Amino acid sequence: MPEQLQVELVAADRLVWSGEATRIIARTSEGDVGILRGHAPLLSVMIEGVVEIDTADEGSFLAAVDAGFISVANDRVSLLAEHVDLAEHIDADEARAAVRKYSDSDPDDSAAQSALRRAEARVRAVERR
Amino acid sequence: MAMAALRREGKRFLLSPNPAIAVRSAVLSDELTAPLGTRSISTQVVRNRMKSVKNIQKITKAMKMVAASKLRAVQVRTENSRGLWQPFTALLGDTPSVDVKKNVIVTISSDKGLCGGINSTSVKVSKALYKLTSGPEKETQYVILGEKGKVQLIRDSKASIALTVTEIQKNPLNYTQVSVLADDILKNVEFDALRIVYNKFHSVVSFIPTISTVLSPEAVEKESEAGGKLGDLDLYEIEGGETKSEVLQNLAEFQFSCVLFNAVLENACSELGARMSAMDSSSRNAGDMLDRLTLTYNRTRQASITTELIEIISGASALTG
Numbered sequence: 001m002p003e004q005l006q007v008e009l010v011a012a013d014r015l016v017w018s019g020e021a022t023r024i025i026a027r028t029s030e031g032d033v034g035i036l037r038g039h040a041p042l043l044s045v046m047i048e049g050v051v052e053i054d055t056a057d058e059g060s061f062l063a064a065v066d067a068g069f070i071s072v073a074n075d076r077v078s079l080l081a082e083h084v085d086l087a088e089h090i091d092a093d094e095a096r097a098a099v100r101k102y103s104d105s106d107p108d109d110s111a112a113q114s115a116l117r118r119a120e121a122r123v124r125a126v127e128r129r
Numbered sequence: 130m131a132m133a134a135l136r137r138e139g140k141r142f143l144l145s146p147n148p149a150i151a152v153r154s155a156v157l158s159d160e161l162t163a164p165l166g167t168r169s170i171s172t173q174v175v176r177n178r179m180k181s182v183k184n185i186q187k188i189t190k191a192m193k194m195v196a197a198s199k200l201r202a203v204q205v206r207t208e209n210s211r212g213l214w215q216p217f218t219a220l221l222g223d224t225p226s227v228d229v230k231k232n233v234i235v236t237i238s239s240d241k242g243l244c245g246g247i248n249s250t251s252v253k254v255s256k257a258l259y260k261l262t263s264g265p266e267k268e269t270q271y272v273i274l275g276e277k278g279k280v281q282l283i284r285d286s287k288a289s290i291a292l293t294v295t296e297i298q299k300n301p302l303n304y305t306q307v308s309v310l311a312d313d314i315l316k317n318v319e320f321d322a323l324r325i326v327y328n329k330f331h332s333v334v335s336f337i338p339t340i341s342t343v344l345s346p347e348a349v350e351k352e353s354e355a356g357g358k359l360g361d362l363d364l365y366e367i368e369g370g371e372t373k374s375e376v377l378q379n380l381a382e383f384q385f386s387c388v389l390f391n392a393v394l395e396n397a398c399s400e401l402g403a404r405m406s407a408m409d410s411s412s413r414n415a416g417d418m419l420d421r422l423t424l425t426y427n428r429t430r431q432a433s434i435t436t437e438l439i440e441i442i443s444g445a446s447a448l449t450g
Contacts (some may be wrong), residue, residue, distance in 0.1 A: 008216055012387055013304040015212025043220070045376060069380055071220050078216035080383065082304070 004056045005037060007077045009063060011084040016063070020056035024077055026070050027051075035072055042072040048117040050087075050125045051079060062087035064125040066118055083118065087125040095122040172433065175426040179419060186415035192243070193408035200333070200401040206302075207330060207394040213387040221349055221384070225342040229321035232262040232269040233291070235314070235389070237327040237396045238278030240295055245403035247328045247336055247396075248277040254338045255282070255326045259289070262324075272314055274393070291318050298397060304390050311386035321348045325389060330398035334406060341392060343385045346377035 004020035024035040027049030033042075046068045054060040068081030098119035105112035236255040238248045255271065255278075262269045270291040273279045279293045292314060300306065322344050329339040 008212070010213055010216055012213065012308070013206070013390065014209035018212070043376065043380075045379070069383065071216065073220075076219065078219065080213075080216055080387075082308070 023054040025052040064122040092126045189408040189412040196404040210391045231321045233320040235325045238275030239400040240276040245407045252281045307390040308386040327392040327396040328399035336399035
């Protein structure tokens with residue numbers, strides 16, 4: 001077994017990050033999940049939220065993700081989402097403005113609701129950075 | 130009488146069987162080897178022809194540069210989108226030779242022409258694939274993206290075409306647009322296996338026709354029972370959604386839109402690269418034609434000057450002599 005987890009963080013239009021990590025925390029529809037070395041194979045639906053990746057060289061970074069999938073097998077983790085924003089690239093004011101914009105939307109409007117959740121995830125990623 | 134004899138001399142002079150000229154006259158129309166009465170106009174004809182060939186050269190050179198600059202931008206995005214594949218292939222495997230009942234062939238082609246042979250290649254591969262996947266109890270349909278593919282396939286396969294989409298590149302390609310397109314396609318066709326035919330961009334001069342296969346969740350289950358990569362799927366603890374099949378269905382749709390996005394980008398890159406090389410050879414040919422026409426023009430001009438001199442001198446000597 002390799003020492004670390006081999007991780008790929010993939011957005012729909014590009015590979016955002018790939019490398020080795022020691023721990024991954026993501027939010028799925030069943031709740032938060034933490035992945036360490038030796039995790040059982042898993043295929044789960046990921047929801048809008050913040051993903052935390054502790055990299056092999058003691059660093060760690062956050063990313064705000066859109067809904068997608070997370071798959072784990074043989075210490076290979078793939079996080080697939082339609083949109084991924086690395087926390088360091090998010091503009092805090094822009095993210096908060098987006099939250100304000102969508103928070104007045106109709107609760108039955110699913111597109112606006114998911115945009116709201118995505119904006120909230122980005123704000124959380126920026127604030128925890 | 131004398132003039133008639135001299136006229137014949139002149140004609141022989143003009144049409145002297147200089148092999149170079151004899152070959153070149155194939156380039157020019159018959160007007161140039163016409164009766165002597167039109168000799169001053171014949172240079173005009175050559176000049177007009179040179180002007181139009183020069184224009185063509187300028188236009189094709191400009192088209193090549195436009196394609197080159199567009200290619201740079203699209204190439205970066207294409208290379209980025211190639212990373213999407215691996216997770217899906219790692220998860221679900223890639224079994225292009227799977228044998229299923231309902232096949233759908235998605236042919237990607239360009240909307241505009243003058244891009245070399247890439248559209249014909251895509252259509253040829255699609256037709257071959259159609260032959261391979263048809264048989265008793267099997268059903269194969271086409272989904273066509275792009276005007277050029279539609280024009281070629283509608284001629285003999287009109288009945289099997291389920292959906293055509295054109296003007297995909299009207300706005301710069303982005304994932305959202307392609308995922309909407311993917312949803313449209315999925316709504317309109319039923320499939321066990323979806324095969325996307327496109328030209329993969331290897332380099333500016335090399336485009337390889339490629340087939341990407343996406344299986345429906347039911348087909349994935351069947352393949353997983355048969356063992357192999359997909360067999361590992363059973364080991365997975367699958368959460369989320371109401372049932373395992375719902376998760377797999379969503380995953381298959383996501384996979385299709387990612388793979389389609391990559392395929393559309395690759396084809397766009399190939400189209401631009403092919404157009405670049407087509408326009409490049411076109412402007413080079415135009416340059417060659419221009420050289421040959423210049424030679425003919427000079428020769429014609431000199432010949433007409435010489436005949437005029439002959440006439441003047443003979444006229445003068447007829448007067449004095």
